[in-house]
Amino acid sequence: MLLSAVLLPLAGTGCAQAQQKGDGNENVPKVYMFKEISSPNLVKIYEALGREAKGKVAVKLSTGEPGGHNFLQPALIKELVQKVDGTIVECNTAYGGGRAKTADHLKAAEDHGFTAIAPVVIMDAEGETELPLKGGKHLKKDIVGKDYLNYDFTVVLSHFKGHAMGGFGGAIKNMSIGIASSNGKRYIHSAGASTSSWGNPAQDDFLESMAEAAKAVADHCGDNILYISVANNLSVDCDCDSSPEDPKMGDIGILASLDPVALDKACTDLVRASEDHGKIHLIERIDSRHGMHTLDHAEAIGLGSQQYELVKLD
Secondary structure, eight states: OOOEEEOOOOTTSOOOOBOOTTSSOTTSOEEEEESSOOHHHHHHHHHHTTOOOOSSEEEEOOOOOTTOOOSOOHHHHHHHHHHTTEEEEEOOOSSOGGGSSHHHHHHHHHHTTOTTTSOEEETTTTOEEEEEOSSOSSOSEEEEEGGGGGOSEEEEEEEOEEETTTEEESHHHHHHTTTBOHHHHHHHHTTTSOSSOOOOOOHHHHHHHHHHHHHHHHHHHTTSEEEEEEEOSOOSSOTTOSSOOOOOSOOOEEEEESOHHHHHHHHHHHHHHOOOTTHHHHHHHHHHTTTTHHHHHHHHTTSOOSOBEEEEOO
16 A cells, blocks of 8 residues: 655644654654545554554543433444453543443443443453653653453553543543543542542643553553544544534544644644634534643654654555
8 A cells, every 4th residue: 555645735734744744854754544434444444553452452442421422333343352362451530420330331331232242341440550650740650450460461541632630631631531540530630639539730730640540551562552633523522521512523534643742732633724614613612621731742752753754644
């Protein structure tokens, strides 16, 4: 397959641009993209990354809050999840709702069709464990579901969309708050102040804490992790919302990378570069929450790069 790099016109964003191939930036991370969202393309984009998911594979995605409907559909992801012989993994929520308790969480996963395509495990059902964190400004550790240690490889399969607190939810949010236990979620939300309360941290401190928790996961995995994001059903609200606002802009595509910062940056850049007038709602959500600061801090602590080469596969 012929791979072609493109330079996105992102005038006015002040953001790092995609790099052209052969311009001396061979070490710039690649972000692969299919505009067409389909099951076969999910498999193809995984294969394009060139990193095989081996051993016991955790597929981290959101099974969706009961009442919500924008989460990645089982029919779309089934082929990929089964190709890697993956187990769908989640942790219980810290905000109440229909997924705060393991039995309810598994019922939601069943009702939404996930248990029909793969095993589903709630990783903090039997407790939690800590991952070490180096270079954190707010967090001294990451607190994750105990069962996470039983997996050899992680596929971070994210639904890119808006988020009420983070501005947007993508790979970094999915691997930080998503892999954190319910206590770990409170630890991140409180910027390291508490495991029993969300606290009231400054917004940037919360965003930086998400990046730091994600780095702990990435450091734990080493090369045994990859990142795929599907930018569809682009609501301003997260899949953790039981009544999310309907999307105002059209779907963008499937993107994947070995660098979570580059992947999230590419997704936000594509929203800004879109000719869809409905993008203003998602951009407002991202910017009103200072969401891009998550990527600034993630880059600063060595999680990844905001420079990338966008490689279109269709």
